[in-house]
Amino acid sequence: MLEADSSCFKWNQEKRYLWTSVLFGGLSMLAKETGITVFPLNLVFDMYLSWPSIKEAIYEAKWSKETQQFTSRSFKILASLGLLLCARLALLQGSLPKFSPQDNPTAFHPSFAVRFLTFCYLAAFNWWLLLCPATLSHDWQMGSIPLVTSVTDSRNLVTFLFFICALLLVIRSLMDFESQKHSPLVLGLLLLVIPFIPATNLLVTVGFVVAERVLYIPSLGCILLVVYGMKILWNTYPRNRPTLNGLIAFLIVMSSLRTVVRNRDWRSRESLLRSGLSILPHNAKMHYNYANFLRDSSSVELARMHYKRALKLWPTYASAYNNLGTLLANESEAESHFLSAIHYSSDHINAHYNLGQLYRKLNRTSEATYMLKRCIKLDPTFTLAYLELARLKGSSDLSVGPLLEQVVSVNSDDSYYILLYAHWLLSKGRRHSALIFYSKALSVNPSYQPALLGTLRVLKKLGQSSRLFQLQNRFYSLNRQRRGEIQLPHTFLEDLQIKSELIGKARLYDGHVSDSKDKRNATSPNISSKYSSLLSSYCEKSNKKPATTGEVKSLTKPSKSNLTIQKSSTFCLV
Incomplete structure (x- = not known):
């Protein structure tokens, strides 16, 4: 009875371990795709531990309880692996990422022999990085490791030694399936090999040379x-233990110092880039x-020099052509670089946009329009192209409306773009439509003052005095909060204070008007009408929006301080 209870408890414990492993394997896959390799790793190591019963089932046709449990675990692991792979593909929208030759030059080389020799050397190089991490870099793309194009290349010797060592470890591990005396050796080899398989380009093409x-x-x-090898040496050669102690101390000290140096490299962007250049000066x-x-x-001058150096190392580097073009004062040279970027990368959106900017500056309107429309075709969510095309057409052109409407649909959570469209609608006399979009901007950002002022302007023109007064109270309350002033405890007292301020400002405004040469006849001393005049003057001056960060990097960020459609010469960088 006790034996049955013990067996049941052990089975339940194994199930908990299995599903815990599946859970953490799935979480690791969400962090990095290589986390999915823990499932085949667990499966192979479980097969190693269960090999006696599996062998008995294969050769003697005896289906033991251990074999059944292994089969059940294997099925659960494989089913979990399939489900997680489907989930990962769903996150990738059903297609694998696409890479270019600059990401992984070896994978795109036409010669099979070059690909084979280089990939084999890269496996040996990664193994050497584990043993001796002397050359570390945050980026290994674009020719960081030259291709192995010949059998006589000296690096093939390193590859040969690596695969000999790996083959010996595999043979020793297979031999241990029977005796199972060196399980750390088997587990260490599985941890070393299986998680690295996705990076070998055997299953899929990856977007890096070394990572x-x-x-x-x-x-x-x-x-x-x-560690297991040192343990074997420790037990086999007891007289050499002092030497082993010295070797261990040396490894610990050197690894610690290397960690300290590498941490210094990561202190800032500049130190990291300088470190990468010192390690890989031939990396474009x-x-x-x-x-x-x-x-x-x-x-700027040093930036131009390094852009040119990158193009010298990688002549088809489209992004380098584009960014260098933004730094050139000579318009013909800048055009040439933008065209080169488009030539080497026909879907380079920023190069099309920058070329459209340049053509607008040169009054080549038709070419500028074509380039900006090409940007929109490549990426219908590229907001800057819509805005630049609207500036090119001019605010009086009725075709600007659909462009701004598209900008609003793309940036439905950005109150600035909604406000821009509302201003355009108001300029065309479409007050009710403008009021709708002013209200939408306020729903996105209730404390956005330009949208509040725009709403006040429309309400004043529509003659809705009650709503105008409510919003003006809100406007003054926001100003007090921003200035850190104490709020009055009662709404009536707050309204009274606002009325007093408005009366004073209205009188001051009337005094300025009476002193001007083009003085108009004041027909009513009503506070609301005087405030409305004051508000109109203020609204024309207050067109500011808080600075926001955008997805598109640019040399000079497009200004949002002016809410009218103006011409701009901002270049877009990569």
Whole structure:
């Protein structure tokens, strides 16, 4: 009875371990795709531990309880793996990411021999990074590691040594399936190999040459193998234990120092980029990223130099052509660089936009219009192209309305763009439509003063005095809150205070009007009419919007301080 209870408890405990492993495997997959490899890793290691019963079932046709439990666990793991893969593909909208030759030059090389030799060397290079992380970089794209184009390349010797060591470990692990005396060796090899398989380009093409982030799980296997190897040496050669102690201390000290140095590299953007350039001076993307940093730091000449260096290392680098074009004062040279960017990357939206900006500046209206429409065709959500096309047409053109309406539909949660369309509607005399969009801007941001002032302006023209007074109370309350003034405890007292302020401002305004040469005849001393005149003057001057961050990086951020459609020469960078 006790034996049955113990067996049942052990079975339930194994089930909890299994589903806990599935849960954490799914969470790791959401963090990084390589997390999905823990499922085949668990399956293979479980097969290793259950090999005696599996072997008995295969050769002697005996289906034991252990074999049944292994089959059940395997089915659950494979089913969980399938479901998680489907979920991951659903997150990717049913298609795998697409990469370009600059992301992974080896995968796009036409020669199979070059691809094979280079991929094999990259596996050995990653193994060496685990053992000796001397050369670390945050980016290994674009020719960071030259292709292995010949069998006589000296790097093939490193590849050969690596695969010999790997083959010996595999043979030793397979031999241990029978005795199962070296389970740390088997587990270490599985941790080293299986999680690295997705990065080998065997299953799918990846978007990197080397990525240190995919070595997190393999590093566990490397540590386990090193520690287990030292344990074997410790037990086999007791006389050499002082030497082993010195070697362990040396590894700990060197790894700690390397960690300290690498942490310093990550202290700032500049230090990280400088470190990458010192490690990979032949990496075009390193020069490109450093040029972007120099551009942001207003070091224009140095930025141009590094952009040109990036183009020299990678002549088809479209983004480098585009960004360099934004720094050139010569308009013909800038046009040439934008055209080169479009030539090497026909769907480069920012290059089309920048070229449209340049053509507008040169009064080449038809070409500018074509480029901006091309931007919208490439990306219907590219807001800057809509706005620039509206500026190009001019606010008097009725076709501007649909453009601004599209901007509002794309940016339905941005009160600025809604306000821009409302202003345009008001300028065309469509007051009721303008009021709707002013109200929509206030629903997005209730404390947005330009939208509040625009609403007041429309209500004044529509003659809705009661709503006008309510909103003016709200306007003054917002101003008091921003100035940190104490709010009055009763609404009636607050309204009375506002009336007093309005009377004083209206009298002051009447005094200025009476002193001017083009003085108009004041027909009514009504507070509301005087405030409305004052408000109209204030509204024309108060067209400001709080600074917001955008997805598109630019050399000079498009100003939102002016809510009318004006011409702009802002270039869009990558």
